[in-house]
Amino acid sequence: xxxxxxxxxxxxxxxxxxxxxxxxxTKAVNEYEMIQDGDKIAVCISGGKDSMLMAKLFxxxxxxxxxxxxxxxxxxxxGYNEKNYQLIMENAKILGIPLLVxxxxxxxxxDVMGKNPCYMCARMRRGHxxxxxxxxxxxxxxxxxxxxxxxxxxxxxxxxGGQMQSMRPKLHxxxxxxxxxxxxxxxxREADIVRxxxxxxxxxxNCACRIAERYATSDGAEKSSxxxxxxxxxxxxxxxxxxxxxxxxxxxxxxxxxxxxxxKKDGVKYHFIDEYDK
Numbered sequence: 319x320x321x322x323x324x325x326x327x328x329x330x331x332x333x334x335x336x337x338x339x340x341x342x343x344t345k346a347v348n349e350y351e352m353i354q355d356g357d358k359i360a361v362c363i364s365g366g367k368d369s370m371l372m373a374k375l376f377x378x379x380x381x382x383x384x385x386x387x388x389x390x391x392x393x394x395x396x397g398y399n400e401k402n403y404q405l406i407m408e409n410a411k412i413l414g415i416p417l418l419v420x421x422x423x424x425x426x427x428x429d430v431m432g433k434n435p436c437y438m439c440a441r442m443r444r445g446h447x448x449x450x451x452x453x454x455x456x457x458x459x460x461x462x463x464x465x466x467x468x469x470x471x472x473x474x475x476x477x478x479g480g481q482m483q484s485m486r487p488k489l490h491x492x493x494x495x496x497x498x499x500x501x502x503x504x505x506x507r508e509a510d511i512v513r514x515x516x517x518x519x520x521x522x523x524n525c526a527c528r529i530a531e532r533y534a535t536s537d538g539a540e541k542s543s544x545x546x547x548x549x550x551x552x553x554x555x556x557x558x559x560x561x562x563x564x565x566x567x568x569x570x571x572x573x574x575x576x577x578x579x580x581x582k583k584d585g586v587k588y589h590f591i592d593e594y595d596k
Contacts, residue, residue, distance in 0.1 A: 323412060332382075339506055339511070342505040343505075344383070352487065352502055361391050368503060370520075375502065376389050376502075391410075393418065409521075457496060460499075464504070468484065472566055473566060
């Protein structure tokens with residue numbers, strides 16, 4: 319049963335933060351056709367502000383939306399320390415989110431890998447979430463990636479990966495047949511999530527990872543990571559021109575293949591010189 323504080327937080331999503339959060343959430347869900355009638359969605363919660371807000375948005379969508387779908391609010395405990403685990407449980411109680419928790423030993427496994435721990439952790443966590451969701455009869459998992467994650471990924475790929483790629487709002491799993499990943503917070507700005515958190519005087523895990531939290535800032539960004547460097551770069555550019563962030567996002571929608579040296583589709587590489595004289 320919802321407490322008065324829970325109800326105030328829920329009202330804030332629909333009223334106070336309607337433009338920046340609720341409208342952008344429903345726009346992404348509708349524009350990218352993320353939910354269909356009969357879906358059973360595992361809403362994956364890490365304990366941070368993004369996934370916790372996403373859980374509340376799904377609850378509001380079930381109350382106010384037209385979709386006939388089910389949700390499971392899934393938390394994987396990959397080895398959280400006791401403080402972070404208790405914080406997740408306390409926030410779930412405050413927010414009125416019924417969690418389903420399962421255990422894994424991912425943090426311990428990743429801690430001894432040395433190279434690319436964040437990349438390997440993300441892959442392993444996603445695999446565990448897919449497997450658990452499928453066991454629960456779900457056909458989709460929802461992750462809390464937001465607009466800023468998308469544009470940072472685009473720029474990171476160019477600057478550090480030598481490739482042009484984006485983070486799609488939804489995709490079919492290649493390893494779990496019949497499973498799909500959706501990102502319903504795709505159009506929501508991180509600054510609006512922060513405003514919602516602070517406006518409701520909530521405290522979430524900054525970085526629940528035992529490895530990354532050693533180097534994290536107060537907002538949970540890992541100072542030594544390439545993502546943090548790109549986040550800072552985008553912020554500095556946005557101070558000079560407010561259209562920078564939107565244009566990075568738009569660039570992934572406005573790709574002119576006729577001007578590229580080469581591109582890949584379905585794993586096959588096409589080079590402009592192959593078609594140049596035809």
